[in-house]
């Protein structure tokens with residue numbers, strides 16, 4: 469499942485107008501009705517994930533798999549990020565659900581075979 473539209477829409481919204489895509493310009497991590505901005509999703513990834521997966525998904529520290537070659541589908545990634553697996557820590561209660569889903573889409577951009 470690809471949600472390319474979401475990424476383009478978010479990019480377009482950042483460039484053109486903040487009224488599109490719900491204008492998620494709030495960078496605070498507090499849960500709210502507005503969707504998390506692309507910047508806050510990237511920041512959450514950097515803080516919570518890049519330690520093991522690296523900024524491009526390829527670091528493979530602590531036995532982490534290369535995200536750029538991952539074939540997991542979207543819902544499986546959301547579940548894995550939410551509940552964790554092995555040494556990968558769960559994000560439930562740490563990141564809100566919208567941010568977790570945003571990260572699950574964001575890491576899709578690491579894939580080279582798109």
Ligand code: HEC
Pocket residue numbers: 513516517518519520521529530531532533535537538539540545548549553554555556557559571572575
């Ligand atoms: C402490 C190191 C560590 C951190 C931090 C971490 N991961 Fe992982 N991640 C792993 C390990 C280890 C696995 C393999 C789990 C397994 O299959 O047993 C994994 C697996 C994954 C997978 C599945 C890849 C596949 O195809 O099997 C995804 C997607 C993923 N991580 C995303 C994330 C995201 C997003 C974050 C940040 C919220 C994150 N990880 C934080 C270590 C980490």
